[in-house]
Amino acid sequence: QRVRDRLPSGRVITRTVFCNQPTALLRPRRPAAAPPHAQAPAGAQAAPVRVPAPAARPEQPGTPGRPETLAAPPVPPPPPAVSPPASLFVPLVPAPTAPKPPPRPLPHPSEPTPELDRAATAFLSDLCRHAPQFTLSETDVRRLAPGVAAWLERGARPDTIRHALTDDPPNLLKHPAKLLKYRLTELLPPPPPGIRDLAALARPRITVTPFQTCDACERAFRTPTPGHCRDCREHREHREHRSEATRTAA
Known part of the structure; x- marks a missing residue:
């Protein structure tokens, strides 16, 4: 688990936590903040910190020899605390201490006799x-x-x-x-089906008309028996009608 934390000095660091018990990640704790100054090695002296002195303002006229009182600089507000992100670990097996669901009651007949x-x-x-x-x-x-x-x-x-x-x-x-x-x-078996359920099973099913291929143009169409499609039948009837009309005129 990686947690981003902000030190009192304002520096943001990343902490990496390794757990040999993954269930501990379900209750993440914020790691303790590091001390503001790192511990110096033995025998070393800390370097003095030089703070710049505030610049002196000129005396106002009419008050010779009276120095002006300088106001203290404003203290910056502390940086906001960075809470650790939520853990992404989701256990697939419940913990041993997790509450177990109550057992199912023993079945009883609907009409005891x-x-x-x-x-x-x-x-x-x-x-x-x-x-x-x-x-x-x-x-x-x-x-x-x-x-x-x-x-x-x-x-x-x-x-x-x-x-x-x-x-x-x-x-x-x-x-x-x-x-x-x-x-x-x-292992309780399901109840037997009722009269209405059996009646629904006895209903005739919807018959689906199969596809056939036209003998003339090989177009697929729905018909219970093989033959010609609608266009081919109309064209054939029109051609026969013209032939009959020609024979009559002759």
Whole structure:
């Protein structure tokens, strides 16, 4: 990071900061101002600064021997402080101390019924027979039953739910109820389409007339069957009409 800073003497310098922890650039701090005078090496004497004396003004007439009082020169205002520019570093990975979003709630059926609750409870109670590592307590079964009921309400079969919840578990599964809650929430299938959605799919599609090439001039035009374009048909009809008129006159 490069920061431009102004010293008390008015000189503008550029400071370069190297960080081995890039997250520190998110809260940039202004570096301490350098002392007005650089430290002299040992054994060296500072050169005296010669200040020019103000020029004496002539005495006004009528006051002989009385010197005129000179006003002190105005003190220039201090230079404005230069704030460091905003950091251009944008982390792609959030910091470990960043607040995490709250977990999504467990899905529930839109119309809970006693039949869905009994089927979900029986499914969770029988889950350990197919996957022994997913042995649940009675409290876990009651807590996860609404999520399974939401899957059953959306038309998911018990075998499909079982494979989605128990396939590829971690090697050391310490909390099977938490894993089931996560998969019930994140892998929830979409609701089945309604009658209106199915009716929209059954609507006939718009038929697009294909392109054909004219047999006479090879011009492309839209027609369901091959043949001649409009200009060629009109020219052909006009020519046939003239031929018929000539035969009639003869």
